[in-house]
Amino acid sequence: MVMKTYIVGNWKLNFTVGEASIYLHKLLKALPNYRDTEVVVAPSTIALQPLSLQVDRHKMKLAVQNAFYRDYGAFTGETSFSQLRGLADYAIIGHSERRYIFREDDKMVAKKVAAAIRNKITPILCIGETESERAFGETADVIRDQLIGGLSEVSDDDLDKVIVAYEPVWAISSTKAAKIATPDEIAEVVKLIRKNLADTYGEKHSEQVPVLFGGSVNPSNAGAYLTVPGVNGLLIGGASLILSEFTDIIETAKRVRA
Numbered sequence: 001m002v003m004k005t006y007i008v009g010n011w012k013l014n015f016t017v018g019e020a021s022i023y024l025h026k027l028l029k030a031l032p033n034y035r036d037t038e039v040v041v042a043p044s045t046i047a048l049q050p051l052s053l054q055v056d057r058h059k060m061k062l063a064v065q066n067a068f069y070r071d072y073g074a075f076t077g078e079t080s081f082s083q084l085r086g087l088a089d090y091a092i093i094g095h096s097e098r099r100y101i102f103r104e105d106d107k108m109v110a111k112k113v114a115a116a117i118r119n120k121i122t123p124i125l126c127i128g129e130t131e132s133e134r135a136f137g138e139t140a141d142v143i144r145d146q147l148i149g150g151l152s153e154v155s156d157d158d159l160d161k162v163i164v165a166y167e168p169v170w171a172i173s174s175t176k177a178a179k180i181a182t183p184d185e186i187a188e189v190v191k192l193i194r195k196n197l198a199d200t201y202g203e204k205h206s207e208q209v210p211v212l213f214g215g216s217v218n219p220s221n222a223g224a225y226l227t228v229p230g231v232n233g234l235l236i237g238g239a240s241l242i243l244s245e246f247t248d249i250i251e252t253a254k255r256v257r258a
């Protein structure tokens with residue numbers, strides 16, 4: 001089976017529902033059917049319901065940026081994965097902004113990954129070291145802990161329902177003094193991710209997991225990132241808010257695969 005290339009736009013806390021709908025309208029118009037490229041956007045939760053009625057799922061899919069792991073109950077202000085069933089196809093889980101601003105730990109992340117799978121939503125598990133962790137030589141430990149910790153409630157047979165995204169915190173454009181990751185730096189960590197998966201779940205299961213890269217991706221570096229060995233797609237923040245940049249990256253993905 002040929003693995004798809006994933007181009008995922010994380011809109012973070014941007015766009016009103018109306019703006020999101022206009023963007024989606026334009027994106028759908030610009031997108032032909034790319035069989036091998038899975039285009040996904042992650043709007044605010046409040047926009048998912050209207051956008052799910054508007055989207056053409058033959059062309060692209062929707063992701064939620066966050067949800068709670070319990071399906072119902074006394075959890076004021078939360079939205080559950082079960083409520084999102086049918087609205088979101090994917091869920092971004094464990095993003096560094098959730099880990100560091102909202103104090104989500106690996107246990108919480110693991111429960112969310114399991115809840116997404118239980119509700120037929122594909123989790124995109126984000127992992128990545130901070131600048132100081134890298135400087136102290138802790139990258140391999142952080143990657144292993146976040147990866148294996150985040151997947152701790154996933155059975156071997158469910159591993160093929162998971163996507164992993166490597167997002168070094170120091171490369172995210174909103175990080176103060178963000179740096180641009182080099183293809184070699186990414187290749188090294190992606191190799192580590194695949195080794196950890198193979199050691200824990202076996203070679204056969206681990207090969208089925210798409211690994212994405214995220215961090216200051218733009219139209220001029222997307223091609224280089226997409227050709228890093230073991231990288232199956234991109235998770236894009238800032239550039240996904242600008243339609244022409246996002247469609248340029250999608251075109252690049254198509255070209256790189258051809």
Ligand code: 13P
Pocket residue numbers: 010095167171172173174214215216217235236237238239
């Ligand atoms: P940027 O592409 O703006 O660096 O954001 C990356 C990210 O956090 C996507 O989830």
